[in-house]
Amino acid sequence: MGIGSFIKQFLPNNSGNDSAFGELLKEASDQIGQTSWWNVNVTELAVFNDKIVRLTNKEKAAFIIYLVEHIAHYHNSHSSFSSTNVKYIRISMGKSILSALFKMKLELDDDDLAEIIHIAIRYNTKSAYPVKIPLKAFLNQIQKKYTDTPLPKTISSALKSLQNKVKNDADFCTELDKSKLTEQIGTILNPTTPGDALKAVLFPGDDELTIFINQNVARLPNEDKAHWYAIISLCKKASGAKPSNKYLDEGRPLINKLGADQFKVVASTWFDHFLTIKEKERRHTFTFSNQTYTDVTYTFLSAPATECFKGVIWLCATVKDTTLLQRVALVAERAYRKLPGHGQMSTAIGNASLFTLYKAEGLEGIGHLSRLKVRIKLNSTLQLIEKYMVQAATDRAIPVSVVEDLAVDDLGLINNTRIFEIDDCKAIIQVEKVDKVSLTWQKKDGGIQKSEPAFIKEKYPAQLKEIKLAAKQIEVNLSTQRDRIDLSFKQGKNMLWEHFDKYYLQHGLISIISHKLIWQLTHADGVTAAYWLNGEWIGYQQNVLAINNITEVCLWHPATATVDDVQQWRAFFIDKQIQQPIKQAFREVYLLTDAEINTRNYSNRMAGHILKQHQFNSLAKVRGWQYMLQGQFDNGADGTATIKLPENNLIAQYWTNVIGEEAGTSGIFNYVSTDQVRFVNMRSNETVALADIPVIVFSEVMRDVDLFVGVTSVGNDPNWRDNGGLPAYNDYWTSYSFGDLTEVAKNRKETLTRLLPRLKIAPVASITDKFLVIKGKKRTYKIHLGSTNILMEPNDQYLCIVADRSQKNLTENIFLPFEGDGGLSMIISKALLLADDDKIKDVTITRQINHR
Known part of the structure; x- marks a missing residue:
């Protein structure tokens, strides 16, 4: 008996509710009522265990087809989707039963299997609401049933129809499902036998990364190819937010067979290529209400490529390698970069990278997470990083701040320098200051040049890439650690001397920052503020301090010091021409008013x-x-x-x-x-x-x-008022632009008062209550110490100067006692420009100066 005739036994009146199957559905719904039907486990219902499970295989196949057609008919008829509607509750119950049936092992005959495939072709869609045959699970059952026997013609024919549907109907399934189903159907129709030649397992997708990876694997020796095909097969299963222990356990032996070094080399090449991929812009023009619009979208990686690449990244958690983790961290940054109108490039790849950094053996990955925490801005990503950081700290029973200290890599720096030797050359990475790292080359004769020798570029391209990566890592990590230490003022962090000595004072990377800060030392005789210079602790009077038995160390903060001590430390840094990487001695203090x-x-x-x-x-x-x-x-x-x-x-x-x-x-x-x-x-x-x-x-x-x-504040924007802004708030713009000084501005005033005698503009400059006054050749200018906006005498005419980032920084060679105050640099830059106002060429400025 064909399955169509069999089903008719259960549909005597061609009515779903009156049929035997309809009665099963009604009985299941009645057993749960209307109170919790959306959260029920149907396998716990009596009707499922006593009646549905006990159906014959032929009856189960008929029931499956009945459910698909019945549910599809309900949705296509635009019936009610109210959670209080009895019919809708039954439809939802039918979906749950259908899902449960496909999780069971179904012993169906050839005709039943073929018919269910045709039902899927007819009713499956990637739309959210209609019921679907879970094709992957269903095809798994077919694959297992015919492992050792030829595929029957009825099933082969049905599978070819499904293959055609997947290929040609864009509404049938998602891009990711299309990739997986195409491969799975192909494997069933053309199974590999032990005697066959090596069969390629391709990285899925149709984008730039996919092409690169498949070409890369194709060039490998056959022995390595076989191992990579096994790895790619595993990576195609990389679904979910993070890998299961089973996934990682399956990956370790595959990498061991290939060889960890070989895995690192090839995976690093893939990651390097990923970093170079540019997003693709797509423009779509459409007309609505007689208006033509252009919709711009951006794409990065296809869904199949994303999922498989995510799997490769996860496997890196099983391999301990510094360079590989560095690349995973770079992949995370690239993945979290924003696309216009889209959001992050690839949250899935970014999150996979975070997991790998957290899970990797040792603390190197945690160090990268600490750096990314400072660089990434999206709240959800920051929360995920914080979760991993807290878990890492909990695993080690120490505070998060201590884990971050332990995780900082010194990156091979000794006395602010790292040297690589290649052939007869030395590559010298030198840290000049926190935001300036240079790379020079020393030849055999001792000569120094900025660019790499030609033979290095030709003969040692891989080593050259690693050297440049190392220089970049030093620069990025210094900046990140500078910001982390600056933010730690809020923590009030106290460190034991042994911890401070190892991870701050003697650390190859952190010492570049810590050696330029004031530290508060708790010792046998009390508490002392001191600065580390030439291997000794000194005070602001530049005297060597006899400090013994230091027990605790924390950052010195001017809010807890006397006014005299603060002034003395500020004088110390200006007199010694020492630039602090963060604003500490000159830090603004806010006390209760x-x-x-x-x-x-x-x-x-x-x-x-x-x-x-x-x-x-x-x-x-x-x-x-x-x-x-x-x-x-x-x-x-x-x-x-x-x-x-x-x-x-x-x-x-x-x-x-x-x-x-x-x-x-x-x-x-x-x-x-x-x-x-x-x-x-x-x-x-x-x-x-x-x-x-x-x-x-x-x-x-x-x-x-x-x-x-x-x-x-809009008061800092010289063009805000002229560009329209908010007219009702123009008074605010004026009052802020030239009003009372904030604490930041007061600090600038004090700093400028100390610096001004050393600047070439000193003869034509003076400081009043709120302004730096510059007497130019044409006019006198008042630069506000807060907003940096400018008034011109004699009539307080406003002068608009918009910073041009392409122009040379006029303050580049001027000593400032701290980094990071762009406003102070802007004031000095404007002052230098206006002191020689007769030499200004910019007509947008000269027009204003000459107009009275």
Whole structure:
């Protein structure tokens, strides 16, 4: 009896609800009622175990076909999808039963198997709501059944029809499913036998990475090819957010058979190529309401290639190799780079890289996670990194900050230098300062040149690539560690002397930063602020300090020092011409004001400013804060920027509100107004009185907030008012541009007062309450020490100068006692320019100067 005739036994009135199968569906629905049908495990229902499981194989096949057709008919008839609708509950129950049946081993005959394939061709679709035959699981059953016997013609014919459907119908399945089904059907139709020649297992997809990898494997010796085909076969199974232990356990012997060194070399080549791939832009023009629009989208990797490549990255967790992990970290950065209108390039590949860095043996991977935590801005990614960091710390029973210290690689640096020897040459990587790393070449005769010798490029391309990668890694890691140490002021981190000595003072990489900072040393005779110079601790009077038995060390902070001590340390760095990698001696200090004591629970010191929201969002994340952009849609954003301070059980909040009615093309509001700063208890969420906040923590949080205002306020934009801005807030622009000085600006004023006598503009420069005044050849200029905006005497005419990043940095050869204050550099640069205003060629500037 054919299955079609068999089914008719159960459909005497051609009515699903009146049939025997319909009764099974009704009985299952009745057993659960309407209260929890969406969360039921059908295999626990009596009707499933007592009746459905007991159906004959022929009856199960008929039941499957009945369910598919019945559910598809319901959806196609546009019936109700209400969760209270009895028929919809039965349809949902049918989907659950169908899924459970395909998880069982189905002993079906040839006709039944072929008929189910045809049913899948008829009803399967990649659309979200209709029922689907789980083809991969179903084809697995066919594959196992006919492992040792020829494929029957009925099934072969049905599979070829399915193969054609997958190939030609774009709505049948997703790109990833298409790749997997095509390969699986091909394997069933043309199985490999032990005597066959080596059969290629291709990396899936049709994009640039796929082509490169398949060509790369094709050039390998046959023995290596066989091992790589096995590895690629495993990587094609790399579904899910992270690998199972079974996946990694299967991967280890495959890599061992190939050889770990061979795996590293080939995988590194693939990663290097991945880093060079450019996203592809696609433009689609369409007309709507007589208007023509162009939709621009970007693509990076296909879904099949992404999944398989993810599997390769996971396998790197089983191989211990410094260079390989460096490349995995670079892959993560590339994957998290944003595409316009798309988001991150490939979150799946980025997350796979994070897992591998966390899972890799030792602490090198954790060191890369620590670096990525500073460089990546997306909240969800930062949370994942934090999760891995916390887990790594928990596994070792030590604080996260200590894990980060232990994980920092010295990258082979000794006395700020790393040397590679190739042939008769030496490649010398030299750290000149935190953000400047040079690579020079010393020839056999001792001569030094900046570019690599021609024969190195020709004979040793692989070594040259590794040397340049090492230089880049040193530069990136120095910058990251500088930022990490700067952010650690909020932690109030105390270190045992042994830890500090090993991981800060003597460390090849960190010592480049730590040797230029002031440290607070706790020792047998008390607490002393000291600076490490030429192998000795000295004070600000440049005297060698006799300090014995140091027990603890922490960063010195000016908020806990006397005014005289702060002034002496500032004089020390200027007199010694030492530039600190972070602003420490000249760091702004924020102490409680009378107004804040009166308000008690909140500060209005930074309220009432207008910020550019996108800039504010970016800067907040750089400083470790979390903020969600506010837009013309409900994404849960409440306008509050927060930073967790777990060491003190606190969360700091900076409140904002959107202003203006216009949003950008993305629906995000352009501007926000600022409100109060608060601190809340991390556990109870209750507001904490400002007087109870530790001095350094309060100062550092307020410093961040002042930085947000100082950098992203519209008052810093010389073109904001002229470009339209928000006309109702023009008074704010004027008051901020030339108003009272913030703490940052006050610090600039003091720094400039110390530096000015050393600058060539000293004879024509002076400092007033709010301005650096420059007497030029044509006019006198007042540069505001906060906004850096300029007024010209005698009538306080506004002078608009927009920074041109392509121009030479006028302050490049001027000593500044700290790095990182772009505003101070801007003020000095403008002053140098205007002191020689008769030499200015830019007509947009000269036109303003000459107009009175």
